[in-house]
Amino acid sequence: MDTQTTQHLTIGGVARRAGVGIDTIRYYEREGLLPPPRRRASGYRDYGLDMVERLRFIRRAKDLGFTLEEVRELLALSTDRERGVESVKQRAQVRLDQVNQRIRELQRMRRGLQQLIDACPGHGALEHCPILRALGGEETHDHA
Amino acid sequence: MDTQTTQHLTIGGVARRAGVGIDTIRYYEREGLLPPPRRRASGYRDYGLDMVERLRFIRRAKDLGFTLEEVRELLALSTDRERGVESVKQRAQVRLDQVNQRIRELQRMRRGLQQLIDACPGHGALEHCPILRALGGEETHDHA
DNA sequence: CTAAACCCTTGACCATGGTCAAGAGTCAAG
DNA sequence: CTTGACTCTTGACCATGGTCAAGGGTTTAG
Incomplete structure (x- = not known):
């Protein structure tokens, strides 16, 4: 289970919470929309809830017709x-x-x-x- | 020249008049947005001015946000x-x-x-x- | 311990809407 | 006749935004 309110989510937990596919998350990472996450000893990506928020933001922006390129710039504001x-x-x-x-x-x-x-x-x-x-x-x- | 008011245009003449690329016309033909035209003895496509109109139709519809699929349907309906x-x-x-x-x-x-x-x-x-x-x-x- | 369910990477594949290149034939001007 | 502009077909390629598969390793419930 990962019913915790935790700061430790696997890619699947993030995907479910954000309502996107696992492959989409890895794709966004490749494309620079998401920062490379910490890794567990196993190599698993280790996310916090902030990534869920970030993915929801991307989804909203995309729904409004922004391209991923535009979203990338938008997100760059925050870093x-x-x-x-x-x-x-x-x-x-x-x-x-x-x-x-x-x-x-x-x-x-x-x-x-x-x-x-x-x-x-x-x-x-x-x-x-x-x-x-x-x-x-x-x-x-x-x-x- | 092909300054005539003619019913006989080559693909290039149509393209220039309609403001699209030659490849785009052939692409539309493949995709079923344009009917297969008559051919000259040489194999050249032989168009009339109606094709210029049709291409302009497609362009305007695209400008209005229709996808090519939607345009195809519209064109089908119009016949x-x-x-x-x-x-x-x-x-x-x-x-x-x-x-x-x-x-x-x-x-x-x-x-x-x-x-x-x-x-x-x-x-x-x-x-x-x-x-x-x-x-x-x-x-x-x-x-x- | 085993098996299911999960994760990893690499790399292929999909649709959309074209665009370009190669190799060959055609047409019009000089 | 030759040259250059035009056309033909086939098929590859581009960007966008993913999605899936293969062949592995990991984690967890029973």
Whole structure:
């Protein structure tokens, strides 16, 4: 069992708690999203609960459409002991700007889609479907 | 030259007009997004201007966040004269719902980030930086 | 002690959406 | 006719984000 509130989890315990696969954890480690953990005498990775949190953070960020590369940078904020708080705050601001940018892009997409849907009667001849027309829909080649 | 208003374009002419790469056209053909075109005696693909339109359709749909799989379905629907329009509209609606969902998630993250930035003094000890704390940022293991 | 369940590493494999290269044929200009 | 630009096919390759398998060692319950 590993029902303990412990600071000592195996990779499987972390995986279960964080809701990710074991292979995913090792993959993230290779990719530099997770620090190389301590090892037990057996060679087993030895994690604390903080890794569970970190993995949940990654999952949330990924769900929001951040790439792993972006997540890596985001996480780097938390280990950037050298450059001080200003730099951390600054980089968080950059992230915020990127989030805003992403929101604007999605809103543009939304407007486009909404206009098409509003204009579509939902029935009738395909020739008159504004969705297909707006997308430039032409017939398939009929080269019998 | 191929400045003609013609119905006879080579793959390169189509590519230039549609703003995609030649390889992309052949790729789409393989993937079933474009019908296999007529061939000239030489074996060259022989396209009409309708293919330019179709490629633009694909590009716009992709810009709206449809995957190629979804685009393939849309194109298939547009040739299904019987029960096309409702399906097309329905799919656009599904796509819109997805976009809205993602926007909401991003807005949630934006609020979170903004609060952190507002709360961060921009100086002082890193241990007290609310940004790092909220990221679940723990120190990298110091296993010297 | 044994067996199940876990962990280790290396390295292959998957889908997505292309992009590029090799080797060969075709076409248009000069 | 030759040259250069274009096309053909096959098949490899790229990045992203994992996932699985093989062939081991470890840990723990019974």
